[in-house]
Amino acid sequence: MKIDSIRLINFRNYYDISLELNENINIFIGKNAQGKTNLLEAIYMCAEGKSFRTSRDRELINLNKNEAYIGAKVKLDGIDRLIEIKLKRDGAKRIKINRVELKNLRELHSGLIVVIFSPDDLKIVKEGPGERRNFLDNVISQIKPVYRYNINKYNKVLFQRNNLLRTDKLNAQTKSLLEIFDSQLIKIGKEIILTRAEFIEKFSPIAEKNHARLTTGREKLVLKYNPSVKFSNKDAIENSFLEELNKNLEKDLKTGNTSIGPHRDDIQFDLDGLNARVFASQGQQRTIVLSIKLSEVEIIKRERNLYPILLLDDVFSELDEDRRWYLINSFKDIQTIITSADISNIDRISGVRRTLFYIEKGKIRRVKG
């Protein structure tokens, strides 16, 4: 897949720009706060229908304007597709694919798949389980779109269950309602747990391979799934989940939260047998993030037989020469959009087609390629 062109109107600090991208490497150079991440954010919007930086769409509209527009002409399997997003300060977001408006924005299937890698991704390794669940959920949704639907459904039931826990007292009526919520939670939760377990099993060896290459065989990376509901085999999940819900009911009634379930899952990155979150150095943690991002691209290629678009936000300068080469060579056949404050590490990329742009105060100038 590839993006042919982009048009932005009143999006963040862009007033009206049109861009054509090449199918290999597109490099955007600009100082701080000129609009580099904003551009990648707009591209990400076309894939996911939402930003990776904020859940408040209003922030995306230029401060002096009331409406914003993002348009992208993309090619999927050789077929043209126009993705258009309109944001309004006082109204709902609207998304059109080939001029037909989408009804359900929670499950956008624009067909465009992007993998973004930014310095912020370090939090996947370093911070709490929520960051790792987000990573997990995003990657799985890219290779199995129905998974996102299950997550949304699960969260809806969870929300209802927690609301019920917060009502004053459980009577016969609310008790039977709780039973219904529990059985729904267990049914959808089991699907989620199984999908996650299956995914980690496939993903871990890919990450191990990429990590071994990046560290010339010095470090062994293994991903482990730590489900909140423990189970010995898949037929035991439902019973075990129900038992735990019952065991924790008293506590859950006190806190108004459900303490057991996939919404409390975690994954662990083990480096040579030790939890990288706790024991790895910052440099090792950065390499883990690079390994899992490379693996994300690889598993999408493998499972869906398509090439996602890679967005590299300001990560190039952090990498040493060998890793930059490894990255570029891994992605020869996929469209890549790189941003950087500094051209010096990038202008030596050769052997692939590249176009160079400069970004300054929301204006983009093409200089080469």
Ligand SMILES: Nc1ncnc2c1ncn2[C@@H]1O[C@H](COP(=O)(O)OP(=O)(O)O)[C@@H](O)[C@H]1O
């Ligand atoms: N809604 C908005 N309207 C106008 N300007 C915005 C808006 N949101 C962000 N900006 C501006 O965009 C700039 C940051 O852009 P960003 O792409 O994050 O920078 P960088 O080039 O460092 O990645 C800042 O100057 C910020 O004030």
Ligand SMILES: [Mg+2]
């Ligand atoms: Mg930035």
